[in-house]
Amino acid sequence: MKIIMLGAPGAGKGTQAKRIADKYHIPHISTGDIFRANIKNETELGKKAKTYMDQGLLVPDELTVDLVMDRFKNPDCANGYVLDGFPRTIPQAESLDAALAELDQKIDYAINVDVPDENIVNRMSGRRACLSCGATYHTVYIPTKVEGICDRCGDKIVLRDDDTPDTVNKRLNVYHEQTQPLIDYYTAKNVLVDVDGTKDMAEVFDAIVEILGA
Ligand code: AP5
Numbered sequence: 638m639k640i641i642m643l644g645a646p647g648a649g650k651g652t653q654a655k656r657i658a659d660k661y662h663i664p665h666i667s668t669g670d671i672f673r674a675n676i677k678n679e680t681e682l683g684k685k686a687k688t689y690m691d692q693g694l695l696v697p698d699e700l701t702v703d704l705v706m707d708r709f710k711n712p713d714c715a716n717g718y719v720l721d722g723f724p725r726t727i728p729q730a731e732s733l734d735a736a737l738a739e740l741d742q743k744i745d746y747a748i749n750v751d752v753p754d755e756n757i758v759n760r761m762s763g764r765r766a767c768l769s770c771g772a773t774y775h776t777v778y779i780p781t782k783v784e785g786i787c788d789r790c791g792d793k794i795v796l797r798d799d800d801t802p803d804t805v806n807k808r809l810n811v812y813h814e815q816t817q818p819l820i821d822y823y824t825a826k827n828v829l830v831d832v833d834g835t836k837d838m839a840e841v842f843d844a845i846v847e848i849l850g851a
Pocket of ligand 1: 672729841
């Protein structure tokens with residue numbers, strides 16, 4: 638099963654993608670997590686990506702597309718994957734389609750997690766992330782067992798550099814300009830499904846399972 642998660646920053650794409658990956662035994666591929674791991678490890682890619690991410694801008698397509706295409710070569714992708722944060726522009730979606738067409742494959746579902754902008758800034762200020770393992774928490778909705786420490790790997794959790802209110806607003810603008818057009822793109826391909834992302838996380842997941850099948 639090949640799934641794309643769509644939705645504004647903070648809509649809950651990562652939260653739901655992790656659950657989908659666990660239930661359907663497919664890898665969760667998050668371009669944001671890949672960039673953040675590169676930033677943490679101070680790689681050349683990480684240094685380049687950071688300059689864009691800290692401003693709330695998208696990393697250029699040429700740095701992003703090859704990264705994802707390389708990841709698909711990993712054997713764990715044989716039965717599909719859930720893509721979180723990719724594609725994010727029409728050129729990225731076209732590159733993905735072209736790569737899949739060469740393998741006679743296609744995307745099965747593009748799941749649009751729908752949350753209005755008003756809810757987003759509040760959610761993001763409460764989010765805490767582990768930059769080592771990619772786990773995410775929320776100070777109110779998903780607190781860690783020990784304050785400030787990742788339940789999964791024991792590293793420190795932090796407020797992401799791009800989760801400040803000004804940068805979140807910038808990311809929302811970038812989303813509406815560059816990523817929202819993908820909703821029409823995947824509607825035209827008959828693979829778009831909408832879920833109401835304002836509901837409780839478990840309810841959102843139930844709605845997704847209803848679409849994907851148990
Ligand atoms: P990325 O990491 O992909 O960030 P994003 O798309 O902005 O999405 P987020 O991770 O911020 O949010 P999410 O929707 O996953 O929400 P989450 O589940 O964490 O990208 C970061 C940056 O990297 C981009 O700005 C760009 O610069 C670059 N980048 C990445 N991919 C790129 C690409 N393809 N091309 C170019 N550049 C790229 O949830 C948010 C919070 O809300 C959490 O605290 C969570 O606990 C809570 N929450 C979730 N669901 C609910 C719910 N139902 N109710 C209440 N709270 C909830």
